[in-house]
Every structure is written in structure tokens, then in C-alpha cells.
Ligand code: HEC
């Protein structure tokens with residue numbers, strides 16, 4: 101019904117515009133339209149290249165900003181899921197990220213942490229076999245880092261966690277993500293919250309090493 105009304109109104113509007121635009125002689129619109137089409141056809145070479153460029157640029161922008169691949173995180177060496185482990189199985193963040201409030205490098209869990217469970221749970225799963233291979237060959241799992249900070253900024257979790265700021269307020273809904281997407285933190289992100297929570301804004305002396 102809405103579609104009918106909308107198209108009817110649009111049609112009426114178009115007719116009125118044509119009538120006014122051609123001062124009551126609607127056929128002029130069609131001759132003008134025909135002439136335009138003819139001119140387009142005469143210039144079809146350049147027109148083609150211009151449209152091709154527009155389509156290419158739009159396509160590039162789409163894949164750069166909006167393609168599905170930019171909405172999920174990097175591929176990891178083992179398809180580890182926070183949604184499964186931290187969400188569904190409700191394993192504490194600190195169980196795996198034990199040093200988060202003790203070190204400036206909270207780090208990613210060593211493979212021993214995984215084997216704590218996976219020596220028993222689905223031990224023959226092909227992805228878990230990879231863990232055993234990393235363990236046996238003494239290779240740290242080559243996890244891809246996803247959260248980044250400009251090199252000159254020193255961030256320390258300790259002060260923030262002591263103030264009971266939830267992991268989620270900076271890292272997003274980790275418990276609902278299979279592959280963490282990560283983010284490159286900008287200075288505005290730090291300052292916005294510091295202003296809101298009345299934390300030290302002069303800390304840039306401390307942060308910028
Ligand atoms: C105030 C914001 C904030 C809060 C709260 C926060 N983080 Fe972070 N986290 C960061 C920033 C910024 C980085 C990037 C640090 C860097 O690259 O030096 C980071 C990095 C990490 C890393 C990667 C470290 C590495 O060595 O690669 C882990 C793991 C992590 N956070 C876990 C946690 C956990 C678990 C919690 C909750 C207990 C938490 N974070 C709370 C801001 C925060």
C-alpha cells in the first residue's frame with residue numbers, strides 16, 4: 101500500500117515538474133530528453149570511461165571501508181574463539197591474561213594454558229593437535245596482535261584495572277566475538293574517558309615517553 105501511494109505521489113510530482121519546466125508543453129521534455137540521449141550516445145566513449153572510473157572508485161571505497169572482511173578480525177594461527185571460551189564456557193579473562201594488571205605487556209597466553217584443558221578436552225581435534233606441535237617444538241604460538249597503540253604512547257593496564265574499568269569499555273564485547281577485530285587506539289580515545297572520569301589529563305608527560 102505504501103509503495104502504491106509513494107509511486108503515485110512521485111509520478112504526480114514528476115508530471116507537475118515536467119509541465120512547469122516545459123511551460124505547459126510536455127512534449128518538449130521528451131524532445132529534450134531524446135536530444136540528451138543522443139548527445140550521450142555520441143560521447144559514449146568518454147562516458148564509458150567516466151562511468152567505469154566512478155564504479156571502480158565506489159568499489160574500492162566499499163572494499164576498503166565496508167567489506168565484510170574488515171568487520172571481523174585477523175585470521176589467527178589457531179581459530180581460537182573468545183565467544184566460546186570467555187562467553188559460553190565463562191572462563192575468566194585473567195585465567196589466560198594473568199599479567200594484565202601486573203605488567204605493561206599483559207601478553208597472550210602461552211600454549212601451556214591451552215593444554216591445561218586441551219590435554220583432556222577434544223585432544224584429537226586437528227586444531228588442538230597444532231597446539232601440541234607448538235608445545236613439543238617449543239615455538240610460541242604466532243598470534244597476530246590486533247589492538248595497537250602508537251609507538252610513542254606507553255599504556256599501563258594496572259591503574260585502569262585497579263579503578264575497576266571493565267575490559268569491555270576499551271576492548272568491546274570480547275565475549276561475543278569469535279575473532280577479535282581489534283583497533284588502533286587514537287589519543288582522543290584516551291583523553292575522552294580521562295576527561296569524563298576526571299582522571300589525569302596532564303598524563304601525556306607520563307604517557308609520551
Ligand atoms: C582503559 C582501557 C583498557 C582497559 C580497561 C583494558 N585494556 Fe587491554 N589494552 C588496552 C590498550 C590501549 C592496549 C594496547 C597496548 C599496547 O599495544 O601497548 C591493550 C592491550 C591488551 C592486550 C594485548 C597485550 C599484548 O601484549 O599484546 C591484552 C591481552 C589485553 N589488553 C587484555 C585486557 C584485559 C583482560 C582487560 C580486563 C581485565 C583489559 N585488557 C582492559 C586498553 C585497555
Ligand code: HEC
Pocket residue numbers: 178179180181184185189191196209211213214215216217218221222225227228231
Ligand atoms: C578452561 C579450559 C579451556 C582452556 C584453558 C582452553 N580451552 Fe579451548 N575449549 C575448551 C572447551 C570446553 C571447548 C569446547 C569443546 C567441545 O566442543 O566439546 C574448547 C574448544 C576449543 C577449540 C575448538 C573450537 C571448535 O570450533 O571446535 C579450539 C580450537 C580451542 N578450544 C582452542 C584453544 C586455545 C588456542 C586455547 C589456549 C589459548 C584454549 N582453547 C584454552 C576449554 C578450554
Ligand code: HEC
Pocket residue numbers: 176180182185186191192193194195196197208209243244245246247248267268271274275279280282
Ligand atoms: C582460554 C583463554 C582466554 C580467555 C579466557 C580469554 N582470552 Fe583473550 N586472548 C586469548 C588468546 C589465545 C588471544 C590471541 C588470539 C586472539 O587474538 O584471538 C587473546 C587475545 C586477546 C586480546 C587481543 C590482544 C591483541 O592485541 O592481540 C584481548 C584484548 C583479549 N584477548 C581480551 C580478553 C578479555 C577481555 C577476556 C575476558 C572477557 C579474554 N580475553 C579471555 C586467550 C584468552
Ligand code: HEC
Pocket residue numbers: 249253254255256259260262263265269270285289290291293294297299300303306307
Ligand atoms: C574507560 C576510561 C579510560 C580510558 C579509555 C583510558 N583511561 Fe587512562 N585512566 C583512567 C582513569 C579513571 C585513571 C585514573 C586511575 C587512578 O586514579 O588511579 C587513568 C589513569 C591513567 C594514567 C595514570 C595517570 C596518573 O595519574 O599518573 C595513565 C598514564 C593513563 N591513564 C594512560 C592512558 C592511555 C595512554 C590511554 C589510551 C590508550 C588511557 N589511559 C585510556 C581511565 C581511562
